[in-house]
Amino acid sequence: MPRYRFRDVRRIGPVQVGTFTDRHGREAHATACTAPGCDWSAEYLSAAAAELAAQSHRCNAR
Numbered sequence: 001m002p003r004y005r006f007r008d009v010r011r012i013g014p015v016q017v018g019t020f021t022d023r024h025g026r027e028a029h030a031t032a033c034t035a036p037g038c039d040w041s042a043e044y045l046s047a048a049a050a051e052l053a054a055q056s057h058r059c060n061a062r
């Protein structure tokens, strides 16, 4: 079972940004890079922060 239930997933370049409700009932935003070999991911409490991080992400994949 997934830990979180994403209710909005959008893509910025190779990075997906998903909105979910965390265990405290707050809206939270997770970013995850889908590029092969890049396992970057992070969580943010603001959509703007998540989208900024997604836009400025540079893959370390080789």
Ligand SMILES: [Zn+2]
Pocket: 014, 033, 034, 035, 038, 039, 040, 057, 058, 059, 060, 061
């Ligand atoms: Zn990446």
